[in-house]
Amino acid sequence: MNGPxxxxxxxxxxxxxGRRTGGDTRAVLLRxxxxxxxxxGYEQATVRAIAExxxxxxxxxxxxxxxxxKLFTAAVELPFDPSILVDIVxxxxxESAPERLLTAFVSIWDDHADGFAALVRSFSSTASAAEMLRxxxxxFVIGEAxxxxxxxxxxxxxxxxxxQIVGLGITRYMxxxxxxxxxxxxxxxxALAPTLRRYLFEDLxxxxxxx
Amino acid sequence: MNGPxxxxxxxxxxxxxGRRTGGDTRAVLLRxxxxxxxxxGYEQATVRAIAExxxxxxxxxxxxxxxxxKLFTAAVELPFDPSILVDIVxxxxxESAPERLLTAFVSIWDDHADGFAALVRSFSSTASAAEMLRxxxxxFVIGEAxxxxxxxxxxxxxxxxxxQIVGLGITRYMxxxxxxxxxxxxxxxxALAPTLRRYLFEDLxxxxxxx
Numbered sequence: 317m318n319g320p321x322x323x324x325x326x327x328x329x330x331x332x333x334g335r336r337t338g339g340d341t342r343a344v345l346l347r348x349x350x351x352x353x354x355x356x357g358y359e360q361a362t363v364r365a366i367a368e369x370x371x372x373x374x375x376x377x378x379x380x381x382x383x384x385x386k387l388f389t390a391a392v393e394l395p396f397d398p399s400i401l402v403d404i405v406x407x408x409x410x411e412s413a414p415e416r417l418l419t420a421f422v423s424i425w426d427d428h429a430d431g432f433a434a435l436v437r438s439f440s441s442t443a444s445a446a447e448m449l450r451x452x453x454x455x456f457v458i459g460e461a462x463x464x465x466x467x468x469x470x471x472x473x474x475x476x477x478x479x480q481i482v483g484l485g486i487t488r489y490m491x492x493x494x495x496x497x498x499x500x501x502x503x504x505x506x507a508l509a510p511t512l513r514r515y516l517f518e519d520l521x522x523x524x525x526x527x
Numbered sequence: 528m529n530g531p532x533x534x535x536x537x538x539x540x541x542x543x544x545g546r547r548t549g550g551d552t553r554a555v556l557l558r559x560x561x562x563x564x565x566x567x568g569y570e571q572a573t574v575r576a577i578a579e580x581x582x583x584x585x586x587x588x589x590x591x592x593x594x595x596x597k598l599f600t601a602a603v604e605l606p607f608d609p610s611i612l613v614d615i616v617x618x619x620x621x622e623s624a625p626e627r628l629l630t631a632f633v634s635i636w637d638d639h640a641d642g643f644a645a646l647v648r649s650f651s652s653t654a655s656a657a658e659m660l661r662x663x664x665x666x667f668v669i670g671e672a673x674x675x676x677x678x679x680x681x682x683x684x685x686x687x688x689x690x691q692i693v694g695l696g697i698t699r700y701m702x703x704x705x706x707x708x709x710x711x712x713x714x715x716x717x718a719l720a721p722t723l724r725r726y727l728f729e730d731l732x733x734x735x736x737x738x
Contacts, residue, residue, distance in 0.1 A: 433651055440648040440701055450702050475698060475707040476718060482702070483694020487686060490651055491661050491693070496686040499734035506732060507687060511722045521717060523710035 342380045344370045349391040354444025358388060358451045385456075392448045393435065396424050398456040405461040413465060414512035418505040421481055425489060426501065432489040453478055467516055472523065476515035480508060553591045555581045560602040565655030569599060569662045596667075603659045604646065607635050609667040616672040624676060625723035629716040632692055636700060637712065643700040664689055678727055683734065687726035691719060 348370040352361045363384050367374040381387040389397055404420045405413050425432050439446040458474030467473055484504065487496040496504070559581040563572045574595050578585040592598040600608055615631045616624050636643050650657040669685030678684055695715065698707045707715070 436647065436697075437651040440644055440651055446702055450704055453702070453704060472706055475704045478702075478704055479694040479698040479707060479719075480691055480722070481694070482697045483690040483692070486647075486693045486697065487690040491657055491664070491689075493661055493664060493686045493689055495683055495734045496690060503732065503734040508690075510725065511691070514721065521714065523706045523714040 338380075341370075341372055341376055345372060345376060345380060345387070346390055349387050350444070350448075353388060353391055353448055353451075354442075357447065358455060363387075388448075388452070392445075392452050393438070394452065398452055399460070401457050402461040402464070406464055410465065411513075411517075414509040414516060415505055417477075417481070417512065418484075418508055419501065421484070422488075422501040422504055425485060429489040432485050436486065436490060462516070465516070469520065469522060472520060473515050476520075477512055480511050480515070484508060549591075552581070552583055552587055556583060556587060556591060556598070557601055560598050561655070561659075564599060564602055564659055564662075565653075568658065569666060574598075599659070599663070603656075603663050604649070605663065609663055610671070612668050613672040613675070617675055621676065622724075622728075625720040625727060626716055628688075628692070628723065629695075629719055630712065632695070633699075633712040633715055636696060640700040643696050647697065647701060673727070676727070680731065680733060683731065684726050687731075688723055691722050691726070695719060 345366065349361075349366045352366045352369060355361075356365070361384075363377045364374050366387070367377055370376075377384065377387055381390055385399070386397070389399075392398075401417070401420060404416050408416055435449070439449045454471075454474075458470060458478065462470035462474050462477075484496070487493045488504070489497075491497075499507075556577065559577045560572075563577045563580060566572075567576070572595075574588045575585050577598070578588055581587075588595065588598055592601055596610070597608070600610075612628070612631060615627050619627055646660070650660045665682075665685075669681060669689065673681035673685050673688075695707070698704045699715070700708075702708075710718075
């Protein structure tokens with residue numbers, strides 16, 4: 317099985333880096349990153365461990381991806397950098413953050429409807445993909461954006477916001493339930509923004525486990 | 528490929544009904560139903576066409592499933608009869624329908640968390656499964672329950688309700704985003720019921736296409 321036909325393996329079992337092209341290195345790093353992030357979670361997955369598994373120097377992570385966070389983003393296969401969402405949420409009046417978040421979500425995914433289905437397929441098929449998406453949401457979107465928005469209970473509010481936004485994605489791009497699937501983005505934003513506003517800013521009871 | 532080793536096929540290409548056991552008939556009917564519902568949609572898929580494809584008498588549909596609607600339910604592989612949701616929504620004060628719907632959803636799926644993931648995997652993988660689930664939602668839940676609840680714009684309101692409930696399912700059972708994944712059902716119901724109440728009963732703009 318592991319014969320010389322696999323360009324990454326030499327007969328002796330060591331990998332000769334010099335032969336690899338840039339595209340190879342990037343692809344191998346990405347594959348290793350998916351494995352290591354899935355096995356250890358974001359925090360415990362070090363750049364060094366990912367590079368080691370790929371058989372390349374750790375500096376290649378910076379070279380090809382610009383760091384661990386961006387490597388993670390690439391591994392989750394989102395069609396956008398989730399840190400952009402943070403900027404969008406924070407860039408403007410606090411009260412209108414729901415409209416900005418919804419507008420960004422719909423404008424990104426309306427152009428990548430098949431990508432949304434692929435993402436859901438991926439996290440519904442493998443626990444590791446679900447773990448990666450959960451990390452992406454918790455850490456980069458909820459933790460960062462809601463933390464800096466200055467809301468209390470960001471984890472609780474973030475999970476509620478995520479539930480409505482993910483459900484919008486499913487009904488608009490996968491179930492294609494009318495009129496959610498074809499409605500104008502402006503209508504979707506107006507219909508859902510009050511929900512997000514309540515989840516973000518109004519009084520909410522804490523779940524019993526946290527109270 | 529189609530040799531005598533396939534118990535459903537005789538060498539001559541005709542199917543001998545007498546040889547089939549009851550379990551066979553049910554399984555073959557279910558397989559035909561999935562195909563025919565997927566190809567033609569709920570309305571156009573007749574009991575006769577499904578029975579014909581299965582090579583059994585149309586009376587077998589009533590015998591094994593109790594009719595087309597229940598055969599459809601079995602084909603969608605929901606762990607409950609969606610018509611139960613209609614009873615739940617209608618059985619009590621109109622104002623507290625959101626609480627009843629959420630309580631039913633969480634109590635059903637908390638016992639079938641893997642089933643929810645399997646359902647999503649199925650409708651994210653094949654257009655036909657998405658089409659069947661869309662039909663189940665539109666026809667039996669939204670059309671029937673909201674129609675009888677006497678709300679205006681049931682299609683619009685139903686799609687909004689579906690977006691929040693599906694998103695609850697994804698975050699609780701698949702992404703397992705804390706605290707949504709472990710929170711007490713009562714907390715989930717209390718947190719989301721005002722959203723459903725607004726979608727069901729408050730003034731909503733119609734999407735431009737319908738106005």
